[in-house]
Amino acid sequence: xxxxxxxxxxxxxxxxxxxxxxxxxxxxxxxxxxxxxxxxxxxxxxxxxxxxxxxxxxxxxxxxxxxxxxxxxxxxxxxxxxxxxxxxxxxxxxxxxxxxxxxxxxxxxxxxxxxxxxxxxxxxxxxxxxxxxxxxxxxxxxxxxxxxxxxxxxxxxxxxxxxxxxxxxxxxxxxxxxxxxxxxxxxxxxxxxxxxxxxxxxxxxxxxxxxxx
Amino acid sequence: xxxxxxxxxxxxxxxxxxxxxxxxxxxxxxxxxxxxxxxxxxxxxxxxxxxxxxxxxxxxxxxxxxxxxxxxxxxxxxxxxxxxxxxxxxxxxxxxxxxxxxxxxxxxxxxxxxxx
Amino acid sequence: xxxxxxxxxxxxxxxxxxxxxxxxxxxxxxxxxxxxxxxxxxxxxxxxxxxxxxxxxxxxxxxxxxxxxxxxxxxxxxxxxxxxxxxxxxxxxxx
Numbered sequence: 001x002x003x004x005x006x007x008x009x010x011x012x013x014x015x016x017x018x019x020x021x022x023x024x025x026x027x028x029x030x031x032x033x034x035x036x037x038x039x040x041x042x043x044x045x046x047x048x049x050x051x052x053x054x055x056x057x058x059x060x061x062x063x064x065x066x067x068x069x070x071x072x073x074x075x076x077x078x079x080x081x082x083x084x085x086x087x088x089x090x091x092x093x094x095x096x097x098x099x100x101x102x103x104x105x106x107x108x109x110x111x112x113x114x115x116x117x118x119x120x121x122x123x124x125x126x127x128x129x130x131x132x133x134x135x136x137x138x139x140x141x142x143x144x145x146x147x148x149x150x151x152x153x154x155x156x157x158x159x160x161x162x163x164x165x166x167x168x169x170x171x172x173x174x175x176x177x178x179x180x181x182x183x184x185x186x187x188x189x190x191x192x193x194x195x196x197x198x199x200x201x202x203x204x205x206x207x208x209x210x211x212x213x
Numbered sequence: 214x215x216x217x218x219x220x221x222x223x224x225x226x227x228x229x230x231x232x233x234x235x236x237x238x239x240x241x242x243x244x245x246x247x248x249x250x251x252x253x254x255x256x257x258x259x260x261x262x263x264x265x266x267x268x269x270x271x272x273x274x275x276x277x278x279x280x281x282x283x284x285x286x287x288x289x290x291x292x293x294x295x296x297x298x299x300x301x302x303x304x305x306x307x308x309x310x311x312x313x314x315x316x317x318x319x320x321x322x323x324x325x326x327x328x329x
Numbered sequence: 330x331x332x333x334x335x336x337x338x339x340x341x342x343x344x345x346x347x348x349x350x351x352x353x354x355x356x357x358x359x360x361x362x363x364x365x366x367x368x369x370x371x372x373x374x375x376x377x378x379x380x381x382x383x384x385x386x387x388x389x390x391x392x393x394x395x396x397x398x399x400x401x402x403x404x405x406x407x408x409x410x411x412x413x414x415x416x417x418x419x420x421x422x423x424x
Contacts, residue, residue: 019243020322024314027286028245028321033310034252034293036326037302044255052251053244100366102388117228117352119268120284129250133237135284141232144354148402153235163405164393168228170350171386171411172369221344222353229354229397262378269348269376298378 059128063094064176065197067126069190071103072181078105081178089126099125104167105178106207111162112177113151113204115143116169123174127199134203144168154205177204184211224276245321246285252292262295270294331385336362337420338389340412348376351416355408359420360391363409371413385414 039046067089071078081088085101101123104112116122117140122130133139142150147164151157158164167175179201185193200206242250257264270291271278278287296302317324332338342357350372366388370381393406400406 019245020320022321024319024321024324027282027289029311029314029324030293031245031249031252031289032314032324032326033307034289034296035248036314037306037310038252038256038296041302043259043261043301048255049248049251052254053247056247056250056254117354118226118350119271129242131237131239132284133235133239136235137227137230137279138232138235140227141230142235144228144408145397145400146402147406150235154237160403163403163407165406166393166408168352168408168410170352171366171372171413173366173388173411220346223346226353228352263375265348265372265375266378268372272348 056124056129059125061127061197061199061202062194064123064127064199064202065194066190067092067094067103067176068178068197068202069194071178072185072193073190078178085176094126096125099123100173101126102167102173102175103178104165104175106180106204108180109162111151111156111158111164111204111207112175113143113147113164113166114169114175114177115140115166117141117144118168118170121169121174123176125174126176127202131199151205154200156205156207176202178202179206179208182208182210223272224279225272242285249285249289249292253288256292256296261301262299266295266298267291331365332362332387332414332417332419334362334364338362339418339420340389341416341418348373351412352410354396355389355391355410355412356416358391358395360389360395363388363390366411369413371415387412387414387417389417 035049038044067081070092071081077088077091080091081103082105085103086096086099088103089096089101106112115134120130120135122134124130139150144166147166148158151164169175179197181193182196185196196208198206198208201208253264253267256262257267267288271287274287274290278290282290293307297304297307314324317327337359338361339359340351340355340357344353344356364387366386368383369386370383372381374381388409389412391408391410392404393400393402393408394404396408
């Protein structure tokens, strides 16, 4: 029996759209049919499906933000993270499953930007599902050819001296950006630091704004 | 593949092509979309097919599908194709099941299997 | 045999009409090996449910000015892509 998720909030904090009352579409008919056939044939159970949905729901940019904050306060952890993303993140209790993770660091000299030009590969097992814009033709086409113009559209304006390094996720690696820690944050706790980290800053289409004290 | 406008450069290989401003809206995923995502993850985890097969079918669907269908509409179509190629169910089983589901009701909610 | 970090390489410039993970815009271009990522199964075979061979997978770094003839931003801008060994040719007399 399919588990009803309507009482849960989606990761954005909004209720799921009331799609139970929507007119049934051809593609929804296909989804229901595939799901039921796979369950009937014993390939998996309905509780495995709902557990997988819960697992994906539990992943969000908050997880990535916690990793970033730890890297900011713990230089040795940062080095391990840059060397081997999966094992460092595993130290914090995050299970990335089969996902390979490469963490790339923003500095004064280098700003990183992540894209998948061929489809929509994204570090979903750490950050949750990708935003719609990441999958668009416009982002996929332009990020690798005119990254600064793309960054400007996202409100990121880099100094001329900073070079851009774009990463196209063409194979088995998935990437997150380790954004630069803003100035004047030495008094903040790791949790407070994590709350500054946005999803877009871990894709490279955002930066952490400097705090104005 | 032969439908590509430039057959030497496949439509999905988008890096460097001319394109306009990025629409940075996002939508919350509907439950049926999350179920499609879960079907893909569990199917690949259990070795029924690979994410490479998912991508190959998405590519072969052509550019029109990318323009006219939503992300998860294309995904469910690709998941289905991959499961058929893997022999997990027959077309007859799929057709009969889809007909049965449609008979249950006119909304997504009423088309779910009746609780027994 | 593994290609060393820093080696100059060229990406093969062929365009077979099937499932590939070597984007068109890097084919025929010169780059540098940034690191070897290990051995992975060939997606060109996995996609068709064939038994897949394993190849070394590399991150290759390209200058944007190498990829795009009209690139006018910072000449130090780069692009990194993951490329399988069978798409990579070592350039032995790199300048």
